[in-house]
Amino acid sequence: MGFLYALIAAGLSLIFGLMEIVNFAHGEFLMVAMYLAFFAWALAGLDPLVSLPLAALGLGALGWAVYHGIIRWILDGPMLAQIFATFGLAILLRSAAQFLFGIDFRTVDEPLLAGRVALGPLFVGVPQLAASVTALAAFVGLYLFLSRSETGLALQATAQDRQAAALMGIDTQRMFALGWGIGSACVGVAGGLLAMFFYIFPDVGAAFALLAYVTVALGGFGNVPATLAAGVLVGLVEAFGGLLLTPALKYSAVFALYLGVVLWRPQGLFGRF
């Protein structure tokens, strides 16, 4: 689960690092991705694992559209406007899903992968294992793209200093839109993976989004590699918190971890500001 959290949070972190906007509709993006995967399976018979590129592309397009439709206009607005524009988007997407698909819980029956394997003394479900491996791979891919490719470097330059990047001939508007596209595509992959073994319903994003904010803030906003460490940490604390306390309090353990860390280091574990 930790790797999945990390991948969900990475998209959030990327967007924040680029323009210091927290996308509070991130969980709803995840939900949209899960519905995409579900309908690809229900209508076309594609397993979520097969339709993964589709989910990534679809969500990338959604992120791009959201940037041009909403975010562009509030880039220089007050923080409150930025928070509530994305909150409004979250409510809109969630209720649209409820309107269109109803509130029933749906699952992908008979996925390609099923059963479980023994890893030493531990039993791990095959879909979960595949999901974490794929999430890790996607994460590494994202990291390599950001640190090696020319476009990735341009993205980072824009994140560091918008004006300087613009002076160097980088089209910052394009970079911002690209950042939203890539950040959302990360959620698309995560949502597709999650659809293999998790229920799909309009409110599914809420819990994951909360964890994603905590993960990003824990690692330090805008620091993508640190998000991976934080994601794994969150996954571990959730699992052990559920084991040691009562399962009902496992998320509380994660939130308490966040509070403890930011009070000790207000910029997150590896934050730069």
Place this chain on the structure above:
Amino acid sequence: MAPAGTLRPVLTRGLLLAGLLAALAFPAVFTLPFPRHVMIMIFLYGALATAWNIIAGYCGQISLGQAVFFGIGAYTSSLLFRDAGMTPWAGMIAGVALAVGVSQVVGYPVFRLRGHYFAIATIAVGEIVQALVVDWDAIGGARGVFVPIRRPDSLVNFQFHQSKAFYYYIALGLLLLALAVTRRIERSRAGYYFRAIREDQDAAAALGVNVRREKLRALAVSAALTAMGGTFYAQYILFIDPESVFPLSLSILICLVAVLGGVGTLWGPVLGAAVLVPLQEGTRVMLGGTGKALDLLIYGALIIAISVFQPGGLMALLARARTAGSAR
């Protein structure tokens, strides 16, 4: 023609008086429960949003955990009423005391954080508190608390089963109290400190403002008013559970009301409530029960539109209309 400058204060005062009289006379004209219910909810959400406005609008600390104080107010008075037979009015005071206490204990460390880190920390606190209450069997856990019903109606028991008129006037009183407190703060030294912190915390600190103490004061006032709203809600609905008084969605709804109306203005939260609550109740009545969430759909679109086109909320829209009018 008299210059607008001398006429305006008189006009504003007259308008306020007329508004107040209309609010007082409302239950006499509308005797059906539904319009009264809508007005009560407007007053309640107006008061809650006004309380949030003090900490977030004036002091600039975006708290997304107001439901904690609301829930504390609701639970404290209800439990004291059920188990100790204490009048909810005394319970309200106890709830306020507890909420203020919690706000100071939590606020002291959390106010070190800034911006998004602070906002997310308040969400984290809210989620922890809700999970703890769900898990706490002695106070009902996830099953919630039924406020015992006492007849006949009495002010001591804070229960009125015959008519909503009493609830109406109590809710109106709560809103007026919240507005009076805000007005008082706006004109006080503390109000200037709050706004200085909102504009630039470091500059305020450099000028000798004790930033943490002022933030804690703003939060205490906000928590106290919110807890009173919680007690009112418990006595009005007569049933509370963690899902209804502690959820994140309530915290966010409170902020949205204020944002819609206009943050950092006296009347903004009231205006926001006056627009949002009827919209919500109306769409709920007309379209509710279909499970289609159309009301929320409209609501979400409205929030986006406001944020993108008019971040100052409806108050800014009004102000623009007014300057455009006087320029003519």
